[in-house]
Amino acid sequence: MVRVESWTPLEIEPEGIGGPEELVQRLEEMGPQELAGLLAEEKALVFRGFDVMAESLPALIALLLPGSSGWERRGAVDTVCRTETGRPGTTIWPVQKMSAAHAWPTRLVMYCDTAPLSGGESMVVDAARWLAALDPALSERLIPGVRYVRYFHDGSGFGERWQSxxxxxxxxxVELLLDGTGDEWTWQADGGIQVSRILPATVRHPVxxxxxxxxxxxxWHPAGSGPQQTLSRILPEEKLPWNVTFAxxxxxxxxxxxxxxxxxxxxxxxxxxxxxxxxxLDNISLAHGRRPFTGKRRICVAMSS
Incomplete structure (x- = not known):
């Protein structure tokens, strides 16, 4: 088994005038290349004590996500923040954003607009450590990738209708749209459609x-941590809204x-x-999720390639 050193994010605090003004100044002095190198090395940077407010976000996002469109100043918080009220007592398991899609962001920015009364920590996993901890035989079995499978019903069933x-x-x-994606698809006897795609189980960090x-x-798997656990008890495998298999x-x-x-x-x-x-945080190096919480938790998220 490959040994990988334990990981924690780099925390950065004010050293001078404080406030978002200092953070903007330090990021400007750092520049995009130095920031990219530091992020590749540290995997996540946490800025604490700068008292960042909503009106400071556009300037900070432009510096942290160079090349992205950033947030519009008008309605910035409402555009990217959400107040989490659904199932706050559950854990959201760590995952890299859009890693089951053909393209994914390489960098995420998260901003705390409202902190929960208790809990609600972001649960982050070093993806290199995760891979190193697995049985080498499993890693070898996954070299061809994994197959993500979606089933869209024709109006009766769980999950989404293909028409919607x-x-x-x-x-x-529908066929014309799918032909341009590289996905495989099959119409089912009940009028639904099954769509699948093969994507990597592991990737190499570009830097x-x-x-x-x-x-x-x-x-995605019925034995995993998502809603599939419940649905798999009442639905046959081919009717599960989401599933995953070997390639x-x-x-x-x-x-x-x-x-x-x-x-x-x-x-x-x-x-x-x-x-x-x-x-x-580096969306390739790190998977992220969320611990259960009480109260309201309002986190803003932005991303870039």
Whole structure:
């Protein structure tokens, strides 16, 4: 087994005048290249004590996500913040943003507009450590990637109707849309459609070259940590709204998924939030989730390639 050093984010606090003005000044002095190098090395930077407010976000986002459109000053917070009220007592398992899609952001910025009364930490996992902790035989089995499978029903069932998802009621229009994605698709006898795609289970970081765990097996599999756990008790496998298999379509055993979850959970680092905190993290190096919380938790998220 490959040994990977334990990880914690780099925390940065005021040294001079304080406030968001100091943070803007320090980021400007650092410049995009130095910031990129520091982020690749540290994987996440947490800025505490700068009392960042909503009106400061556009300038900070422009510096932390160079090349992105940033946030519009008008309505900035409402555009990217959400007050989390659904199932605050549950854990959201760590995952890299959009790692089950054909393209994904490489960098995320998170801003705490409202801190919870208790809990609500961002649960972050070093993806290199996660991969290194896995059985080498499993890593080898996953070299061809994994197959993500979606089932869209025809109006009766769990999950989404294909008419709503593709915004059309014409099958030929759906086929035309899917033909341009590289996804595989099959119309079902009940009028639904199954769509699948093969994506990597691991990727190499574009800057460091480190191979990291980069998939959503534990979120899509019935034995994982998502809503599939409940649905799998009442639906046949082919009717599950989401599923994941090995690249060749063979099933991933439930005990393997439990092992993946357990090893990721064991290496998780909790990052607490206070109002005004700002964090930029590498979406390839790190998977992130959320601990249960009480009260209201309002976090803004922006991303860039």
């Amino acid at each position: 998802t593709f915004r059309t009621d014409r099958r030929e229009q 460091t070259g480190t191979e990291v765990w980069f998939n959503q097996i534990h979120r 060749d379509g063979s099933a991933i055993p439930g005990h393997v998924v439990s092992e993946i979850c357990g090893l990721g959970f064991a290496t998780a680092v909790d990052i607490p939030w206070s109002r005004g905190d700002l964090m930029v």
